[in-house]
Amino acid sequence: MDKFSLSSYRVNPKKFSLKQIKPDDKSARTGDKTEDLAILAQLTEAINERQDVLHAKAEHKVLLILQGMDTSGKDGTVKQVFSACDPLGIRLASFKAPSEDELAHDYLWRVHAQVPRKGELVIFNRSHYEDVLIVKVHDWIDEAEAERRYQQINDFERMLSESGTTIIKCFLHISKEEQQERLQERLDEPAKHWKFNPKDLDERALWDKYMQAYERAFQETSTDYAPWYVIPADSKTNRNLLISRILLQALEDLPLTYPGKPKAWNKLVIKD
Amino acid sequence: MDKFSLSSYRVNPKKFSLKQIKPDDKSARTGDKTEDLAILAQLTEAINERQDVLHAKAEHKVLLILQGMDTSGKDGTVKQVFSACDPLGIRLASFKAPSEDELAHDYLWRVHAQVPRKGELVIFNRSHYEDVLIVKVHDWIDEAEAERRYQQINDFERMLSESGTTIIKCFLHISKEEQQERLQERLDEPAKHWKFNPKDLDERALWDKYMQAYERAFQETSTDYAPWYVIPADSKTNRNLLISRILLQALEDLPLTYPGKPKAWNKLVIKD
Numbered sequence: 001m002d003k004f005s006l007s008s009y010r011v012n013p014k015k016f017s018l019k020q021i022k023p024d025d026k027s028a029r030t031g032d033k034t035e036d037l038a039i040l041a042q043l044t045e046a047i048n049e050r051q052d053v054l055h056a057k058a059e060h061k062v063l064l065i066l067q068g069m070d071t072s073g074k075d076g077t078v079k080q081v082f083s084a085c086d087p088l089g090i091r092l093a094s095f096k097a098p099s100e101d102e103l104a105h106d107y108l109w110r111v112h113a114q115v116p117r118k119g120e121l122v123i124f125n126r127s128h129y130e131d132v133l134i135v136k137v138h139d140w141i142d143e144a145e146a147e148r149r150y151q152q153i154n155d156f157e158r159m160l161s162e163s164g165t166t167i168i169k170c171f172l173h174i175s176k177e178e179q180q181e182r183l184q185e186r187l188d189e190p191a192k193h194w195k196f197n198p199k200d201l202d203e204r205a206l207w208d209k210y211m212q213a214y215e216r217a218f219q220e221t222s223t224d225y226a227p228w229y230v231i232p233a234d235s236k237t238n239r240n241l242l243i244s245r246i247l248l249q250a251l252e253d254l255p256l257t258y259p260g261k262p263k264a265w266n267k268l269v270i271k272d
Numbered sequence: 273m274d275k276f277s278l279s280s281y282r283v284n285p286k287k288f289s290l291k292q293i294k295p296d297d298k299s300a301r302t303g304d305k306t307e308d309l310a311i312l313a314q315l316t317e318a319i320n321e322r323q324d325v326l327h328a329k330a331e332h333k334v335l336l337i338l339q340g341m342d343t344s345g346k347d348g349t350v351k352q353v354f355s356a357c358d359p360l361g362i363r364l365a366s367f368k369a370p371s372e373d374e375l376a377h378d379y380l381w382r383v384h385a386q387v388p389r390k391g392e393l394v395i396f397n398r399s400h401y402e403d404v405l406i407v408k409v410h411d412w413i414d415e416a417e418a419e420r421r422y423q424q425i426n427d428f429e430r431m432l433s434e435s436g437t438t439i440i441k442c443f444l445h446i447s448k449e450e451q452q453e454r455l456q457e458r459l460d461e462p463a464k465h466w467k468f469n470p471k472d473l474d475e476r477a478l479w480d481k482y483m484q485a486y487e488r489a490f491q492e493t494s495t496d497y498a499p500w501y502v503i504p505a506d507s508k509t510n511r512n513l514l515i516s517r518i519l520l521q522a523l524e525d526l527p528l529t530y531p532g533k534p535k536a537w538n539k540l541v542i543k544d
Contacts, residue, residue, distance in 0.1 A: 054467040079358045194328040
């Protein structure tokens with residue numbers, strides 16, 4: 001899969017409709033599961049190698065934002081795409097319902113505190129986008145406030161980009177039917193009970209409003225410096241292959257090389 | 273290797289001398305490298321499985337503290353022992369030279385901020401022990417202050433333990449000769465230059481004072497609730513096998529099971 005085909009999952013804000021991308025699309029797969037998994041293993045290993053140089057060079061910053069409905073596979077993506085990665089160079093930041101202290105600040109406060117430092121690859125499991133999604137679906141903010149926030153988010157992300165951060169935003173796009181199956185699994189399988197939250201059903205009832213809020217957010221905030229990708233995610237393998245390719249491409253686009261050796265070190269002797 | 277043999281690496285504070293444990297000891301190895309690596313792969317997978325339940329149950333907290341001289345393999349341990357672990361449930365906290373803000377607080381302040389929450393396994397790469405090691409070797413604190421700190425550290429760790437934290441402290445014990453080889457490698461191999469810091473040579477010159485400070489710290493702070501283990505670490509495989517076994521044992525000693533299903537959920541139906 002080359003850059004061109006990856007770009008077909010990238011949101012072009014001027015003419016984007018969520019209908020353009022089907023949740024059950026499996027174009028990233030070969031049709032042979034064993035081959036898919038072998039390719040995925042190669043991709044995760046290649047990501048691990050590039051991430052090692054990212055860490056060693058300690059100059060660039062990479063931020064991967066994962067958004068999606070409940071059960072869309074945010075946790076699973078982290079587990080599988082980063083399975084080969086050294087914990088030294090990656091960090092996961094999960095954003096749940098804000099605490100009292102967090103609510104007492106602006107919504108970008110807790111997010112800014114978690115952005116990557118030089119050499120770091122940080123994954124956001126949910127993000128500041130919840131502040132134009134769940135709050136909009138429930139009418140906790142009005143349209144004027146939503147529009148201010150789209151602009152604030154674009155300004156914030158542009159500042160991060162101008163400060164050396166590569167930003168990739170992925171929406172894990174599942175169908176409502178797929179979510180039904182996955183929620184049922186959580187109810188049925190003992191090792192998955194802990195993931196089930198009855199409140200998820202309340203959000204599920206608002207599915208259509210969520211899709212509208214996501215579509216609008218993509219139209220307003222998919223920029224050159226922080227593009228959105230919509231990832232067909234009914235197939236977990238398709239999802240993992242696509243996200244791995246997008247991330248690897250971003251890492252390959254960075255001028256990453258191991259730092260050289262200062263001349264002064266040539267005189268150094270390590271004594272007994 | 274059973275519990276009994278692991279205990280021979282555990283510091284008994286009443287009669288401990290660092291001389292009891294040789295850096296080049298390889299007793300954890302089988303003598304067959306391929307078999308060692310297969311065992312290590314099984315151990316890391318078993319750790320990953322237990323850590324998944326730790327995360328799901330979200331009740332217990334686990335803290336692994338790694339200390340050791342430069343090049344002793346703290347980074348390598350993290351990379352290899354946790355290679356199979358899901359980034360969701362583990363977190364790495366690295367403590368470097370303190371910032372101005374950190375120095376303006378007590379030395380436990382930045383450490384306390386990073387302790388594990390329920391369900392989390394946190395690895396400390398260096399720790400509050402630097403505050404009775406490097407500062408003592410350089411005589412930045414006097415003996416009276418060192419003694420106050422041993423007691424403060426024991427009190428702090430007891431509080432963490434009483435609040436549900438399993439604490440494991442590992443010293444990666446390498447010989448001065450092994451450090452010489454590893455520093456030379458960092459000077460010689462382009463992919464390792466970035467790990468070399470000329471200042472490490474200044475600390476190397478203080479080797480004996482460091483060993484005294486470590487020995488004293490182990491005698492003063494190896495407790496029932498937060499024991500020290502001295503890990504022979506000239507052999508990386510020996511080191512990885514031992515730390516994996518100690519960690520797995522600690523996880524197996526916890527009553528970890530996936531959370532059950534509330535009866536109320538039996539009535540739930542997930543609608544279209």
